[in-house]
Amino acid sequence: NGRTGMTGRGRLYYWGPNHAGDPVVTRWLRDENGSIVYRRNNARDSLKPVLEFVAILRQDRKQWALPGGMVDPGEHISETVKREFQEEALRDGVDKTCIDQLFSNGVKLFESYVDDPRNTDNAWIETVAV
Numbered sequence: 001n002g003r004t005g006m007t008g009r010g011r012l013y014y015w016g017p018n019h020a021g022d023p024v025v026t027r028w029l030r031d032e033n034g035s036i037v038y039r040r041n042n043a044r045d046s047l048k049p050v051l052e053f054v055a056i057l058r059q060d061r062k063q064w065a066l067p068g069g070m071v072d073p074g075e076h077i078s079e080t081v082k083r084e085f086q087e088e089a090l091r092d093g094v095d096k097t098c099i100d101q102l103f104s105n106g107v108k109l110f111e112s113y114v115d116d117p118r119n120t121d122n123a124w125i126e127t128v129a130v
Contacts, residue, residue: 003121004121006120006121007120008122010118012125015122016122017124017125018070018123018125019070019071019080019125019126019127019128020070020071020114020125020126020127020128021068021071021077021080021130022067022068022081022110022128022129023054023066023068023082023106023129024053024129025054025089025102026054027051028050028051029049029050037049037050054066067087067089068084077130081128081130082099082100085103086099108130110127110128111128113125
């Protein structure tokens with residue numbers, strides 16, 4: 001965290017903070033009757049509900065990640081998380097009202113500086129995870 005020793009903007013668009021949005025979409029795993037599924041990690045553990053989340057495979061690095069990306073100029077962060085989720089995690093043709101409904105009850109989970117290899121001393125990424 002903090003100073004990188006690199007000056008300039010590097011690969012980032014703006015001097016100072018470059019804002020990003022990361023949609024975190026989760027649900028409890030349910031059985032065919034709609035009941036939440038509980039599991040143990042081992043025999044000593046108590047039963048815990050199984051949480052599922054949306055992840056994408058980044059094609060450039062072949063690594064799993066949460067969907068997300070940079071805020072476009074003039075765009076509000078709420079629009080960024082919806083756009084990035086649709087671009088990266090969904091197929092074309094998904095109705096916009098479904099996306100709006102999915103994110104209608106979004107809760108801010110995290111908002112801060114992100115340690116990223118693109119950061120320099122003069123330009124860095126700050127993200128909001130919703």
